[in-house]
Amino acid sequence: MKRPARPAKAKERRATALAGIIILQALCAIFFIGDVLTxxxxxxxxNDVLLAAESVAAIALMGGVIFLMIELRRLLNRMSxxxxxxxxxxxxxxxxxxxLFDDWxxxxxxRDIAIMICKGLDNDEIARVRQTAAGTVRAxxxxxxxxxxxxxxxxxxxxxxDELMSGDFGGTGPQDAPTQLP
Amino acid sequence: MSVGTQLESxxxxxxxxxxxxxxxxxxxxxxxxxxxxxxxxxxxxxMVHQWVGYVALGLVGIRVVWAVVGPRHARFAAFxxxxxxxxxxxxxxxxxxxxxxxxxxPLGALMVYNLWLTVIAMGVTGYMxxxxxxxxxxxxxxxxxxxxxxxxxxxxxxxxxxxxxxxRSGVNLVRAMLLGRKRIPKGTAVE
Numbered sequence: 001m002k003r004p005a006r007p008a009k010a011k012e013r014r015a016t017a018l019a020g021i022i023i024l025q026a027l028c029a030i031f032f033i034g035d036v037l038t039x040x041x042x043x044x045x046x047n048d049v050l051l052a053a054e055s056v057a058a059i060a061l062m063g064g065v066i067f068l069m070i071e072l073r074r075l076l077n078r079m080s081x082x083x084x085x086x087x088x089x090x091x092x093x094x095x096x097x098x099x100l101f102d103d104w105x106x107x108x109x110x111r112d113i114a115i116m117i118c119k120g121l122d123n124d125e126i127a128r129v130r131q132t133a134a135g136t137v138r139a140x141x142x143x144x145x146x147x148x149x150x151x152x153x154x155x156x157x158x159x160x161x162d163e164l165m166s167g168d169f170g171g172t173g174p175q176d177a178p179t180q181l182p
Numbered sequence: 183m184s185v186g187t188q189l190e191s192x193x194x195x196x197x198x199x200x201x202x203x204x205x206x207x208x209x210x211x212x213x214x215x216x217x218x219x220x221x222x223x224x225x226x227x228x229m230v231h232q233w234v235g236y237v238a239l240g241l242v243g244i245r246v247v248w249a250v251v252g253p254r255h256a257r258f259a260a261f262x263x264x265x266x267x268x269x270x271x272x273x274x275x276x277x278x279x280x281x282x283x284x285x286x287x288p289l290g291a292l293m294v295y296n297l298w299l300t301v302i303a304m305g306v307t308g309y310m311x312x313x314x315x316x317x318x319x320x321x322x323x324x325x326x327x328x329x330x331x332x333x334x335x336x337x338x339x340x341x342x343x344x345x346x347x348x349x350r351s352g353v354n355l356v357r358a359m360l361l362g363r364k365r366i367p368k369g370t371a372v373e
Binding site: 015026027034069072073076 | 200203204205207208209212236237240241243244247248251252253
């Protein structure tokens with residue numbers, strides 16, 4: 001099954017590309033600066049216009065490198081913020097899921113299957129991952145839905161989201177009164 | 183197994199921390215490649231040798247700028263050159279301390295500065311040999327060769343240090359320098 005790319009992966013690729021460009025451009029800048037310095041020492045006043053143009057190019061390249069470096073740092077900081085937020089969210093989601101699984105008295109196999117349902121696997125894929133017959137998986141999935149009171153895949157998944165979104169974010173438990181929506 | 187470990191899809195209890203950004207990694211492996219090229223493959227007298235050397239010098243230059251403007255773990259502040267800290271670290275290691283350092287460990291930090299300075303010394307003496315003023319002057323050539331020997335020794339120590347720290351702390355440092363993330367085993371103190 002083809003899944004949409006995760007934004008975190010795209011950012012990582014962007015950061016790597018940016019780093020590569022920084023190195024290439026910085027090396028070019030160093031080359032130009034070296035060239036300008038050599039020309040100056042060897043007294044190339046015969047062609048002051050060219051020398052001036054080269055100097056401007058070298059300085060512009062250098063400025064570009066610094067600019068790209070600051071840009072890359074921003075991107076990296078954004079990535080690490082996202083990472084931190086994601087870790088917190090993962091922890092809370094895991095807590096919510098564990099809690100609900102306990103409430104529903106799911107067996108170990110059913111917990112496994114419930115997680116795979118949430119991750120978007122269909123019955124055939126679950127059967128392949130767990131190396132069981134499709135019929136077994138169908139029975140277990142039905143049992144998971146029955147225990148949770150959901151009428152299908154999407155409703156089952158939304159049970160967790162609903163639990164996460166009830167109460168103010170960062171609130172402690174399912175017992176919190178749902179906040180009124182604006 | 184709880185849901186948490188499955189969601190993180192990692193080894194149970196271990197956690198991944200992003201430490202080496204792509205620029206640090208690219209510079210590291212490019213520099214290693216340049217040292218390998220010039221140490222083993224290029225003709226010492228040739229133009230390729232010179233250009234590879236200048237690229238190595240440039241890479242160290244970029245890294246130094248990045249250590250000023252870059253993110254937290256890449257900065258000088260994350261690995262100050264402090265021999266006293268390195269000594270304390272050595273003592274702690276001998277006492278069986280397994281603290282994981284997110285950036286370089288204090289001894290590794292000294293090696294970083296040593297490697298950079300050695301590459302700079304090689305670049306400068308190498309450049310001097312191309313100038314009219316210093317061409318054919320013995321001490322410059324000898325300094326270049328001495329720096330090279332020192333560099334080889336340093337690289338060997340660097341690799342040994344990486345192997346030792348990987349064994350001691352359980353954090354695969356080569357993987358960290360390739361993928362950017364240190365996988366910290368559960369229950370390990372982090373600095």
